[in-house]
Amino acid sequence: MSPIAEKTPEATATIPQFKISDTNNLAVLKKLCTFLTHHALVTTTRPPLPTRYPQFLGAEKASIRAAVLDEFRAAKVVLVSPGVAVLSDTVLQQGKTLVSPTPGLREEKVFQKLIKNEKEPAEGIREPKYTRLELAEGVKIDVLVVGSMLVDKLGRRVGKKREQVGLEFVLGGLSAQKKLVVITLVHDCQVVDEVPESLFSSMDVPVDIIVTPTKVIRVKDRLSRPNSILWNKVTEIMMENIPMLESVRNKDKEAGKDVELAISAVEGLKKDAGLRNSAGEMVMGCKMKFQSLPRDLKYSELREVLKVKVEPGFKIGVLKFGMAVAYFKESSSEVIEKLKGFTIEDKKVEMEEMEIILKEAKEAKNPEEVVRRQKVEMKSKFKFVNVGDAKSVDLKKALIDRNVHFGFLKIFKNSGVAIVLFQEDGAEVKEKINGLILGENKLEFEELELGEKRQRSSPSPKRSRETRSPKKASKELKLKEMKSKFKFRNLGRVKVSALKEILRDCKVEPGFVVVYMKFGVAIVMFKEMSKEMAMKLKGLKVAESKIEFEEIELESKRITRSKKVSESDKKQGRSGSRKRTLSQKFFEKGLAGIFIGSLPRDVTAAEIKEAVGKKHVDAAHIELIGRKGFAFAYFDKKPEDEDLLKKLKDLKVKERVCKVEVMRSPPRNSGSGDDVVTEPKVKGIVAKEKRTNVERTSPTSQDEKVRSKKTSSSGDEKPRSKKTSSSEGEEQAKRNKESRSKSDISLGKEKTTVNKARPVKTARGT
Numbered sequence: 001m002s003p004i005a006e007k008t009p010e011a012t013a014t015i016p017q018f019k020i021s022d023t024n025n026l027a028v029l030k031k032l033c034t035f036l037t038h039h040a041l042v043t044t045t046r047p048p049l050p051t052r053y054p055q056f057l058g059a060e061k062a063s064i065r066a067a068v069l070d071e072f073r074a075a076k077v078v079l080v081s082p083g084v085a086v087l088s089d090t091v092l093q094q095g096k097t098l099v100s101p102t103p104g105l106r107e108e109k110v111f112q113k114l115i116k117n118e119k120e121p122a123e124g125i126r127e128p129k130y131t132r133l134e135l136a137e138g139v140k141i142d143v144l145v146v147g148s149m150l151v152d153k154l155g156r157r158v159g160k161k162r163e164q165v166g167l168e169f170v171l172g173g174l175s176a177q178k179k180l181v182v183i184t185l186v187h188d189c190q191v192v193d194e195v196p197e198s199l200f201s202s203m204d205v206p207v208d209i210i211v212t213p214t215k216v217i218r219v220k221d222r223l224s225r226p227n228s229i230l231w232n233k234v235t236e237i238m239m240e241n242i243p244m245l246e247s248v249r250n251k252d253k254e255a256g257k258d259v260e261l262a263i264s265a266v267e268g269l270k271k272d273a274g275l276r277n278s279a280g281e282m283v284m285g286c287k288m289k290f291q292s293l294p295r296d297l298k299y300s301e302l303r304e305v306l307k308v309k310v311e312p313g314f315k316i317g318v319l320k321f322g323m324a325v326a327y328f329k330e331s332s333s334e335v336i337e338k339l340k341g342f343t344i345e346d347k348k349v350e351m352e353e354m355e356i357i358l359k360e361a362k363e364a365k366n367p368e369e370v371v372r373r374q375k376v377e378m379k380s381k382f383k384f385v386n387v388g389d390a391k392s393v394d395l396k397k398a399l400i401d402r403n404v405h406f407g408f409l410k411i412f413k414n415s416g417v418a419i420v421l422f423q424e425d426g427a428e429v430k431e432k433i434n435g436l437i438l439g440e441n442k443l444e445f446e447e448l449e450l451g452e453k454r455q456r457s458s459p460s461p462k463r464s465r466e467t468r469s470p471k472k473a474s475k476e477l478k479l480k481e482m483k484s485k486f487k488f489r490n491l492g493r494v495k496v497s498a499l500k501e502i503l504r505d506c507k508v509e510p511g512f513v514v515v516y517m518k519f520g521v522a523i524v525m526f527k528e529m530s531k532e533m534a535m536k537l538k539g540l541k542v543a544e545s546k547i548e549f550e551e552i553e554l555e556s557k558r559i560t561r562s563k564k565v566s567e568s569d570k571k572q573g574r575s576g577s578r579k580r581t582l583s584q585k586f587f588e589k590g591l592a593g594i595f596i597g598s599l600p601r602d603v604t605a606a607e608i609k610e611a612v613g614k615k616h617v618d619a620a621h622i623e624l625i626g627r628k629g630f631a632f633a634y635f636d637k638k639p640e641d642e643d644l645l646k647k648l649k650d651l652k653v654k655e656r657v658c659k660v661e662v663m664r665s666p667p668r669n670s671g672s673g674d675d676v677v678t679e680p681k682v683k684g685i686v687a688k689e690k691r692t693n694v695e696r697t698s699p700t701s702q703d704e705k706v707r708s709k710k711t712s713s714s715g716d717e718k719p720r721s722k723k724t725s726s727s728e729g730e731e732q733a734k735r736n737k738e739s740r741s742k743s744d745i746s747l748g749k750e751k752t753t754v755n756k757a758r759p760v761k762t763a764r765g766t
Helices: 025-038 059-067 070-074 082-093 165-171 236-241 244-254 299-309 332-338 392-401 426-433 470-480 496-505 530-536 567-572 582-588 605-613 699-717 728-750
Strands: 004-007 077-080 097-101 111-116 130-134 143-147 150-152 181-185 209-211 215-218 286-291 315-320 323-328 350-354 380-384 406-412 417-422 445-448 484-489 513-518 521-526 548-551 592-597 619-625 630-635 659-662
Touching: 059 070, 059 082, 059 181, 059 209, 070 181, 077 082, 082 097, 082 111, 082 143, 082 181, 097 130, 165 244, 236 244, 286 332, 299 315, 332 350, 380 426, 392 406, 392 417, 426 445, 484 530, 496 513, 496 521, 530 548, 605 619, 605 630
Parallel strands: 077 097, 077 143, 143 181, 181 209
Antiparallel strands: 004 215, 097 111, 111 130, 209 215, 286 323, 286 350, 315 323, 380 417, 380 445, 406 417, 484 521, 484 548, 513 521, 592 630, 592 659, 619 630
């Protein structure tokens, strides 16, 4: 069983090789994704995932090698899986029939025919690249192209997580086609020496030809292909999502086959992850405890040492303080025999067998049996007057000695009063606490009216400011009492607390508020009038330095910082807008905006500008959106005979072909209307025109407009006095209004409707 490989001179280059070091399918796929990312063998900016086939480097070269194979050239119908869609265009270019699996197998037919979508994209809608049609009955597929995560030279392959190639193969009746050729496209590092049997099941589709960017490997002896569904690999969710499985299962059930579905993992055993399989069966043979380990030993170091001696698939549970606990698939006697004389850093490791204890699943409690803890109802409320400096603990002890049951208890130290709620009635409480002594004081008490129990309700989303924040409301009321406001300078590094003490020494009425204090400057509001405060603050000193103070205007309204407003926003009368970015300014100048996508990782704006310059095009500004992997480029006015999009076609940045399209929409907060140039600056780019509202006005209204213009124009000719003369900005605004009104009148007289060609939007532009 020796495969036949067709090598090229490129195969001599050093290529990193991936090795399978685990028997768990998901663990192997995760390690492969990490391996591809670490060695930079993928073309996408995002790291590969176990649930998707990787877009490896050299995929185009591999597709070219596959397209010139004799089997591929002789085929008339080619089935291409979504994981290797790079071959789809090649199939159509060679005049073959392109077939693809139905997305999710949710339709009645397993396969569909694909043709090129010639439909022009509508405004704001992205059209699919291919159109799906129903495949005619009796069409035989000659070549099947599938993706693979791993493949060995014997034809065994490992698919992505939750792949459906095996289901598609059986449900589509491909097992009956003996001459069907299965081809897979992978990177050279994805070809391993041998795929373990635990990773390759009878539902997996083996391959006949392996194509990499550097070589073609032909499998000499074909492996058996799946001809029926293994129902222990099918879950309940798959049965719900794939309707055609139900009928196939019923047929297999009538034929006497085992149609029991896959058992989900047992609930409540999450702590034993890795010790059981998907059916809940124990897969570990023993549990060992290692002692006398180096204290600084890491998990990875211990794992590498154990890999050499024991079977793969073991799990290290705990490693700390020179002790470790590990689970092995072999029996304890086999592990002890294999690890005999086990040493780490020239130190013998002590081993001890432990019993595997698995926790049983917890039974869910019946909601009727769950007794909710309810709050005890209080029946009386008392006020204790002369508590003094006593603590709440002392009062509680005194009440417990009198055999009363209290709930809420709080002592207000400023007033020396305590409020207590009791479970007993008022008469019973009076009888029990009569003559109560706390410390040296005989407590005086009186019964208060116990208010109604307030019903708890969810807070309403719409509340007044006072209800939402009582502190803020009280602060606003306090500020309303203020009658003067002073600004202090030359305070040095005095803190707020020290400033308050200084003001109290000046016999200032309590209740003043320090509004601001920073860099030796403070602003304070007082309850006294300004004249009275000026007398009190006269000669105020801090650390033998005289403090300067001045009265400032007391404003009732709260002053907030205003946001920066751009020039275009000022023209349109908007306030509070964000400051314009460079992209917005370039767009408002009417420069052509181009979208550049599929950029490589860690690219800079300077590198993009350099790549654009190689196309003999000078970019005025490049805005790079790093995390998203795309950028916007803005270009100055070019000669009319120059086509910008054609020049930027097949733009390469760091040896990667990038996507170049017209920008779909203007940047946020960019000026729209008068300050945006509607005419495009580059030939071949259609600018989105602003619609003009054609007003239907009566003749009288038009005459009034004309008369008002005449009067305004005659008034402008008269000499103006200095008092009535307006600024240059006001004159410019009047002239703009007059020009707009004239255009409105001319449009009203002609009464013509302006038919404007609606621009066709591409994926990213107009």
